[in-house]
Amino acid sequence: GAVVSQHPSRVICKSGTSVKIECRSLDFQATTMFWYRQFPKQSLMLMATSNEGSKATYEQGVEKDKFLINHASLTLSTLTVTSAHPEDSSFYICSAIPTGGNYNEQFFGPGTRLTVL
Amino acid sequence: DAKTTQPPSMDCAEGRAANLPCNHSTISGNEYVYWYRQIHSQGPQYIIHGLKNNETNEMASLIITEDRKSSTLILPHATLRDTAVYYCIVRVLNDYKLSFGAGTTVTVRA
Numbered sequence: 001g002a003v004v005s006q007h008p009s010r011v012i013c014k015s016g017t018s019v020k021i022e023c024r025s026l027d028f029q030a031t032t033m034f035w036y037r038q039f040p041k042q043s044l045m046l047m048a049t050s051n052e053g054s055k056a057t058y059e060q061g062v063e064k065d066k067f068l069i070n071h072a073s074l075t076l077s078t079l080t081v082t083s084a085h086p087e088d089s090s091f092y093i094c095s096a097i098p099t100g101g102n103y104n105e106q107f108f109g110p111g112t113r114l115t116v117l
Numbered sequence: 118d119a120k121t122t123q124p125p126s127m128d129c130a131e132g133r134a135a136n137l138p139c140n141h142s143t144i145s146g147n148e149y150v151y152w153y154r155q156i157h158s159q160g161p162q163y164i165i166h167g168l169k170n171n172e173t174n175e176m177a178s179l180i181i182t183e184d185r186k187s188s189t190l191i192l193p194h195a196t197l198r199d200t201a202v203y204y205c206i207v208r209v210l211n212d213y214k215l216s217f218g219a220g221t222t223v224t225v226r227a
Contacts, residue, residue, distance in 0.1 A: 004160070032213065043204070043217040044161065093160045097213070104151075104210065108160030 002028050004096050006109040013084055014117055020080045021112045023094030029074035030096035034106070035067075038091040050077040074099060084116045120144065121205045126222040135192040137221055139205030142186040149210050150181060152190045154201040155220070161204065164190065168210075195225045 003026040013019050023033055031052050036044040048069055049057040056069035068080040077096075081088055093111040122140040129135040141150065151166040165172055165179045167188075172179045178191040192199055204220040 034213070043219055044155075044215075045217075046214060049213060091158070095160070104163075104166060106163070106213075106215065108162065111158065111160050113158070 002096075002098060002105070002107040004094065004107045004109040006092075006094060006112050008112060009110065010113045010115075012115045012117065015085050016083055018080055018082045019084055019114060020078055021092055021094075021114070023077045023079070023096070023109055025075045025096045025098075025107070028096075029099040030077075031074060031099045033071060033077040033094055033096045035069065035077075035079050036093045036095070038093060038111075040091075044093060047079075052077075081114065084114070086116045089114055089116045120148075120207045120216070121218055123203075123205050123218065123221045125219065126224070128224050128226055129192075129195050131197060131225050131227050132194055135195040135199065135223060135225070137190040137192075137203050137205075137223065138187065139190070140187045141205070141207045144185050144207050145209075147209050148207045150179065150185075150188050151206045151208060151215075152177070152179065153204045153206065153215070153217075154199075155204070156198075156201040161217075164203075195223075197225050197227060199223065200225045 005024045007022045033050040035047045037047050038044045047062045050069045050071040052071045058064045071077040091111050095106045095108040149166050149168050152164040153161040155161045167179045181188045202220040202222050204217050
């Protein structure tokens with residue numbers, strides 16, 4: 001079955017530093033990937049849509065200069081949280097759609113828990 | 118702007134059927150009903166989706182009312198591993214956006 005991995009699974013960083021989170025589709029190519037954020041006891045919120053070879057599309061209220069997304073290959077998208085602050089602490093989840101597949105086939109990664117001290 | 122309403126929580130007994138309700142009274146004619154679940158500290162998992170006919174797969178059954186204003190997800194034989202938050206989502210087929218509401222926290226008890 002289609003597997004999406006994320007690395008790291010957990011990260012703790014100091015305030016003001018930048019953190020990069022990787023999302024990989026392991027056994028399929030994904031032209032489109034998505035990044036979600038989930039605060040404790042809340043639901044997932046879509047942050048941005050990542051398209052291979054083009055700029056990401058950000059949802060309203062998400063700062064594109066703070067959350068840098070790079071989708072450089074058909075199997076890898078990265079999310080960099082720049083100058084992280086404690087309020088950025090959250091569970092970040094990516095998902096991927098197989099190239100040529102329909103949006104029903106959206107496979108999620110296991111998530112990355114970011115804690116900013 | 119959640120389009121669905123679900124009970125915040127429910128308990129069910131292991132081995133019994135779990136019936137999870139969802140109201141979507143403003144659903145449009147071209148919107149499907151999707152169900153996902155999220156086990157604690159993991160990414161969501163697709164369960165099933167349907168338009169107006171009842172659907173069944175290896176995980177669950179989806180019963181949609183004739184007026185499509187509500188639906189029920191049925192886990193036929195709940196196990197402890199089915200403990201999760203279950204999300205009912207309505208969306209147009211092939212629309213990339215998944216708008217997750219609060220979901221229903223289902224706890225399966227031995």
